[in-house]
Structures are given as structure tokens and as C-alpha cells.
Amino acid sequence: MVSIIGYYTTQFGELWEKSLSDLIEESITGVLRNTRLEVGQIDAIFFANMLAGVLENNLHTPSKIAEIVGVNIPVFRVEAACASGGVAFHLGKNYIEANSGKTILVVGAEKMTDHSPEETTSALSSAASGEEQEAGLTFPGLYALIANYYLSKYHNKEEAMAYVSYKNHFHGSLNDKAQFKRKISIEQILQSPYIAYPIKVLDSSPISDGASALVLSSNPSTIKKIKKSVAVLSSEVSTDTISLNKRKRLDEILATKLASDKAFSRARLKRSDIDIAELHDCFTIAELLAMEDIGFWKKGEAGNRINELETMYGNNGELVVNTSGGLKAAGHPVGATGIKQIGEIFLQLTEQAKNRQVKNTKFGLAHNVGGSGGTAVITILGV
Amino acid sequence: MVGIVSYGFYVPQYRIKVEEIAGVWGKEPIHVLSSLGIEEKAVAAIDEDSLTMAFESVSMALSSVKLKKDDIRAIFFGSETPPYVVNPASTILAEFLGIDHHYLASDTQFACKAATGAIITAASLVSSQFTSNALVIASDKANAKPHDPLEYTASSGSVSLLLGNKNIMLEIVAMSSFSSDTPDFWRREGIRYPSHGGRFTGKPSYFYHIQNSASDLLKKQHLKPSDFAYGIFHMPNGRFPREISTTLGFTKKQIEPSLVVRSLGNSYTASALMGLVSVLEVAKPNDLIFFASYGSGAGSDAFIFKVTQNIKDKRQEFRKKIENKTYIDYQNYLKFMRNL
Numbered sequence: 001m002v003s004i005i006g007y008y009t010t011q012f013g014e015l016w017e018k019s020l021s022d023l024i025e026e027s028i029t030g031v032l033r034n035t036r037l038e039v040g041q042i043d044a045i046f047f048a049n050m051l052a053g054v055l056e057n058n059l060h061t062p063s064k065i066a067e068i069v070g071v072n073i074p075v076f077r078v079e080a081a082c083a084s085g086g087v088a089f090h091l092g093k094n095y096i097e098a099n100s101g102k103t104i105l106v107v108g109a110e111k112m113t114d115h116s117p118e119e120t121t122s123a124l125s126s127a128a129s130g131e132e133q134e135a136g137l138t139f140p141g142l143y144a145l146i147a148n149y150y151l152s153k154y155h156n157k158e159e160a161m162a163y164v165s166y167k168n169h170f171h172g173s174l175n176d177k178a179q180f181k182r183k184i185s186i187e188q189i190l191q192s193p194y195i196a197y198p199i200k201v202l203d204s205s206p207i208s209d210g211a212s213a214l215v216l217s218s219n220p221s222t223i224k225k226i227k228k229s230v231a232v233l234s235s236e237v238s239t240d241t242i243s244l245n246k247r248k249r250l251d252e253i254l255a256t257k258l259a260s261d262k263a264f265s266r267a268r269l270k271r272s273d274i275d276i277a278e279l280h281d282c283f284t285i286a287e288l289l290a291m292e293d294i295g296f297w298k299k300g301e302a303g304n305r306i307n308e309l310e311t312m313y314g315n316n317g318e319l320v321v322n323t324s325g326g327l328k329a330a331g332h333p334v335g336a337t338g339i340k341q342i343g344e345i346f347l348q349l350t351e352q353a354k355n356r357q358v359k360n361t362k363f364g365l366a367h368n369v370g371g372s373g374g375t376a377v378i379t380i381l382g383v
Numbered sequence: 384m385v386g387i388v389s390y391g392f393y394v395p396q397y398r399i400k401v402e403e404i405a406g407v408w409g410k411e412p413i414h415v416l417s418s419l420g421i422e423e424k425a426v427a428a429i430d431e432d433s434l435t436m437a438f439e440s441v442s443m444a445l446s447s448v449k450l451k452k453d454d455i456r457a458i459f460f461g462s463e464t465p466p467y468v469v470n471p472a473s474t475i476l477a478e479f480l481g482i483d484h485h486y487l488a489s490d491t492q493f494a495c496k497a498a499t500g501a502i503i504t505a506a507s508l509v510s511s512q513f514t515s516n517a518l519v520i521a522s523d524k525a526n527a528k529p530h531d532p533l534e535y536t537a538s539s540g541s542v543s544l545l546l547g548n549k550n551i552m553l554e555i556v557a558m559s560s561f562s563s564d565t566p567d568f569w570r571r572e573g574i575r576y577p578s579h580g581g582r583f584t585g586k587p588s589y590f591y592h593i594q595n596s597a598s599d600l601l602k603k604q605h606l607k608p609s610d611f612a613y614g615i616f617h618m619p620n621g622r623f624p625r626e627i628s629t630t631l632g633f634t635k636k637q638i639e640p641s642l643v644v645r646s647l648g649n650s651y652t653a654s655a656l657m658g659l660v661s662v663l664e665v666a667k668p669n670d671l672i673f674f675a676s677y678g679s680g681a682g683s684d685a686f687i688f689k690v691t692q693n694i695k696d697k698r699q700e701f702r703k704k705i706e707n708k709t710y711i712d713y714q715n716y717l718k719f720m721r722n723l
Contacts, residue, residue, distance in 0.1 A: 016583055019586070193411060
């Protein structure tokens with residue numbers, strides 16, 4: 001059994017004074033300090049990053065990490081767009097399962113704010129279908145197509161999406177590492193400018209810098225020394241067509257459904273067993289789809305159920321979603337996001353989530369999506 | 384005692400409303416207004432540039448004083464939009480003003496604080512008796528790439544100051560400067576429009592540098608914000624000067640008279656000085672004025688001024704003059720700015 005034995009995340013936000021290397025170094029130093037491990041006890045590092053090659057002409061990061069940390073161990077870079085973190089975690093878990101007794105780091109980092117929004121948006125578009133890029137579709141545009149279809153099909157108003165943002169900003173206000181710690185009202189969200197109808201500025205996750213790191217181990221003596229650890233019950237990856245126009249349905253993310261089914265089957269859990277979840281809310285419509293595609297809610301229900309805010313912290317719901325603030329409020333440094341999601345579940349299950357701690361959590365789920373659903377990763381943890 | 388002997392300003396007649404620009408780009412004017420705090424901006428005509436506006440403002444500054452031709456031995460022209468990259472505008476101005484040729488001429492550049500840095504130099508040249516009077520001119524016909532957020536704010540205008548050690552109306556009590564290599568806004572050789580770092584122009588740039596120059600000056604002079612009648616801060620938009628003044632401890636009442644950016648926009652080197660011009664229309668003798676400029680790249684010059692009795696003879700009518708305006712549409716704006 002692979003366990004997560006430590007987590008650290010940097011502040012997420014516009015960290016102008018920090019480079020990608022600075023962020024990586026802070027996250028690794030932080031997680032080693034939290035776990036009281038020496039660098040020499042780490043057997044491999046999995047590093048998630050999407051944009052350094054495009055934005056900074058910065059590749060061969062494994063060697064750079066070896067230099068930063070001062071190691072000669074295997075270091076692997078993983079790229080799967082916004083699912084880079086989740087996929088890196090998946091590969092790291094598999095690495096340990098194939099190399100019993102090892103202890104590894106899974107690190108995700110992204111440096112996005114040194115570049116103009118146009119440059120960053122263009123770089124992010126590299127994760128979309130070439131044909132759809134040529135048609136002028138950016139990610140807000142792709143998710144706007146999905147949102148238009150969903151809202152129309154299930155007779156929902158834009159207000160349904162606004163409730164996701166309202167809830168996640170409230171959660172962000174409880175997370176000192178979140179990029180946005182400000183609560184916002186439904187009215188503010190609905191009055192914010194459209195960026196791709198019906199998606200508005202306050203329906204969208206921001207451009208962010210940040211890095212997050214986890215320590216995974218199956219070494220019994222290492223795990224025993226750590227008081228707080230969680231078990232990785234499953235980590236499953238599914239893929240789907242990169243092009244939206246090749247999908248059979250626009251009101252679901254098929255990769256999420258497939259990964260969820262596999263993950264729950266492997267973890268031998270029911271949907272109702274999950275107490276806490278971090279879902280990939282790059283745009284608010286994505287959280288509504290995820291609630292249905294994972295199977296927490298039935299297809300077509302989300303637009304009405306979200307208004308009741310049963311997944312908001314403090315409302316005594318059976319499932320609380322995105323206590324970190326989600327991508328929307330905590331920020332979305334692409335490579336770090338999937339690691340932060342799992343890290344947030346780790347904090348909740350080990351009762352280290354401070355003022356946003358959900359009581360009596362046993363099982364948690366993280367959902368990480370690449371592009372507009374070309375890759376999906378579901379990770380289920382338990383204590 | 385060194386200070387400002389007289390001053391002049393020039394605001395072109397033309398204005399464009401924020402809603403006119405917002406309409407072209409499909410933006411809600413209310414969002415622009417609430418985020419930038421600007422309703423309209425001044426636009427120089429197609430036959431005006433930083434040099435012609437400078438001549439207008441310096442002519443006003445010299446209209447209220449009687450000087451001999453050789454009294455002015457230093458002239459500084461600060462601008463982000465000089466008419467030539469190579470060829471000084473300061474000498475052209477001096478020639479048109481009929482200043483004796485035994486003078487130091489210098490065109491200065493440091494984004495929006497090109498002229499306030501020159502005030503420090505000019506004051507020092509007067510103190511050292513290099514010259515009895517010095518001219519400092521700030522002038523810009525600020526342009527922005529169409530659809531860039533700067534398009535709502537970049538405006539036109541000029542302010543001129545005559546410095547000297549006799550008959551001064553505004554004593555320079557103390558001055559301070561704070562600089563660092565902070566590339567928040569730039570325009571490279573041969574590039575038509577400036578680039579900027581978005582929100583990077585805020586906290587690590589504008590706010591950090593003004594905070595340091597202002598705090599340093601207040602501390603050295605053992606003064607606090609409440610000792611001043613007015614506070615004036617560079618106005619890249621309507622929000623930044625309000626925020627920095629609050630952070631430093633100035634009240635709304637102290638800075639409100641300087642906030643001309645709402646109706647005139649950001650005339651770059653002339654922006655903060657236009658705030659000074661606005662304040663001087665209402666300031667009384669013995670009033671202390673706190674002033675801090677900001678220039679991208681980056682730096683801030685802070686000054687403490689004290690109004691003297693001579694203000695009564697040198698005061699310029701400002702608010703009424705800038706009400707003489709003609710609104711233009713976006714097509715004419717593009718034409719006037721030679722963006723077509």
C-alpha cells in the first residue's frame with residue numbers, strides 16, 4: 001500500500017519575486033521539513049509542469065531539479081496540460097508499487113505571471129486540438145460551448161455557475177495559501193464581464209504561480225515515523241478525444257466518468273463514502289459537470305442542486321467540495337494544481353486543515369482534468 | 384531658499400469619454416470607470432505634439448515674470464513622447480523662447496517622472512549658483528496600443544515650472560528619491576506603443592517606490608501626513624493615488640483637489656504636476672504640500688513644498704480653463720493620435 005506522508009504548498013498567486021526554480025525549491029524544502037526527511041531518503045522525484053518549455057524555453061527540468069536539490073536520483077518530468085499534477089502522482093504511485101519500499105517526491109510547479117495574459121493564454125492553448133485552435137477557440141471558448149449547451153439542455157440559468165464561484169471563494173477566504181481570500185457575492189459574479197458567453201471573469205480560474213509537493217512512500221519504517229499519513233486507495237487516469245467536436249456528448253466529460261468508475265472499483269468504495277472532494281473547477285461549469293460525471297449527483301441535477309450549497313463548508317452536507325477554494329479561488333498554477341488538490345485532501349483526512357477542517361472525514365477524492373477533458377485523473381485517499 | 388517662481392500648464396481642448404472607447408471594444412463603461420476611476424481624458428490635436436504643448440505651458444509660466452535673457456541658464460525637457468529620439472527638444476524650446484545661448488539644455492527620460500527628477504537637478508543647479516533660474520518642462524502626448532487598457536488613461540498635457548531663488552511662490556523644503564531596476568512599463572527603440580506588466584505595475588512598482596520615497600522623506604523631516612494641507616501623488620489612474628495616500632495616512636480631503644485624472648487622464652510626465660497645478664489654484668500661503676511622482680522602470684521623487692505669499696500673484700486659473708473642451712469620437716481619436 002502506498003501512503004502519502006507529507007505535503008507542502010507555496011502561496012498561490014502573482015509571485016513576481018519568485019522564479020520557477022525558487023518555487024520548486026521552496027516546495028521541496030517545505031515538504032522535507034514537514035516530514036523531517038533528509039534528501040538522501042528520497043529515491044525518485046516526479047515533477048509536473050506544463051508551460052516552462054513554451055513560455056520560458058525551459059526544458060530538461062529534471063536535471064535542474066537535481067541541481068536545486070543536490071541529488072543524482074531519477075527525476076521525471078510529466079506533462080498532461082492541467083492534469084500534469086494528477087498524472088505525475090499516478091506515475092509516482094505506480095513507481096512505488098513497482099519498487100516496493102521506496103520513498104518519492106511528487107512536485108508540481110508553474111510560473112505563469114511573468115508573461116502577458118496573451119502569451120500565457122496562447123501557451124495554454126497548446127493543450128487544445130490544433131483544428132479548434134485554428135478556429136479561434138481558447139479554453140474559455142471551449143468551456144463556454146459546453147456551458148451554453150448544458151444550461152440550455154437542463155434549463156438552468158447562469159446563476160447556477162455563480163453558486164460554484166460563490167462557494168469556492170468562501171472556501172478560499174479560509175485558506176491562507178489561496179490566491180483570492182475574498183468572499184464575493186452572487187451579484188458580483190453575475191455582474192462581472194463576460195469573457196466567452198456565458199462564462200464571466202468570476203466564473204474563471206486565474207493565471208497563477210505556485211508549487212506544491214507530496215511525499216509518497218511504501219517504506220514501513222518511514223511511514224511509521226510519520227504520525228499523519230493517508231492511504232492511496234486508487235489513482236486512475238482516463239483519456240478522451242482532444243477535440244470537442246469529436247465527442248459524442250457535450251454535457252459530460254467522458255474521461256472523468258471512466259476514471260471515476262475505475263477508481264471507485266479499485267478502492268472498493270461507493271460514491272456516498274466520500275466525505276471531501278477537490279474537483280477541477282477551471283471554469284465554474286466544470287465543477288457542475290464533475291459532480292455529475294463522478295456520480296455524486298445525477299446527470300442534469302447539478303444546476304439546481306448547487307443553489308442549495310450543500311457542498312459548502314459549514315452547511316453540514318454529506319460531501320464538502322473544494323475546501324481549498326478550488327482552482328477558482330485558490331488559484332491555478334497548472335502543474336501544481338493536481339498536487340494541491342491531493343494535498344488538500346491529505347490535510348483534511350489528517351485533520352490539519354485548520355479553520356476549514358471538515359469533521360470526521362474518512363475518504364476523500366481529487367479530480368484533475370487536462371484541457372477540456374482530454375485527460376482526467378481520479379485519486380481516492382483514505383484513513 | 385530655492386523653489387518655484389512661476390508655473391504654467393497646457394491641456395489640449397479635445398476630450399474622449401471612456402464610454403466611447405469602451406463601446407468600440409464591447410466593454411461595459413461602468414466596469415472601466417469603477418476599475419480605473421476615469422471618466423474622460425484629454426487628447427492633443429493632430430497638429431499638436433509634446434513640443435508644441437511644452438511651448439504653450441512654458442509660455443504661460445514665463446508670462447508672469449520679468450527675466451533677462453541670460454537669467455535662465457538651464458532648461459530641462461522631460462517626456463516619454465519627445466518629437467525626436469535624437470535631437471533635443473529643450474534647445475528648440477529655448478530657441479523659441481529667445482533664451483540666451485549660454486545655457487545647459489537637457490532632455491530627460493524616466494517614464495512618468497522624467498520631469499520631477501529634473502526638478503531635483505534644477506534645484507541643485509540654482510542652489511549651487513550655476514544659474515539663477517532654471518526651467519523644467521513636462522510634456523506628453525501619451526499613446527497606447529488600441530484595445531490595451533492603457534488606451535482609457537493615456538492622455539496629453541504639459542506643465543512647466545520656473546525655478547529660482549528669488550520671488551518664489553513655492554519653496555522646496557525637502558526632496559527625496561527612491562529607485563530600483565523594476566521593469567513594469569517600457570518602450571523599446573523603434574516600437575510604437577509601450578508595453579506593460581499589467582498588475583505588476585501596481586504593488587511591486589508604483590506602490591513600493593512611492594511608499595519608500597514618501598516614507599523616507601517624512602521620516603527625515605520629522606513630519607506626518609496630518610501636517611500637510613494637500614497630498615499629491617502620480618495619477619496613472621484614479622485608484623492608485625487614492626490607495627497610496629490612504630496607505631501613507633493622508634485623508635481624502637487632502638488629496639481630492641489634486642485628482643484631475645478623472646477628467647483629464649494620465650498625461651504621463653505632466654500627470655502628477657497637473658495635480659500640483661490644480662492644488663495651487665486653491666492653496667494658501669504657508670500651506671505645506673506633499674508631492675510624490677512615479678516613473679516606471681522604476682523610481683519615485685518626493686517633495687515637500689511650502690506655499691509663500693507670492694502665490695497670490697502667480698496663481699493660474701485652472702478649473703475654468705479646462706472646462707473649455709470639445710468631445711471627439713473614436714475615429715477622430717485614432718486620427719489625432721496618428722494611430723491610423
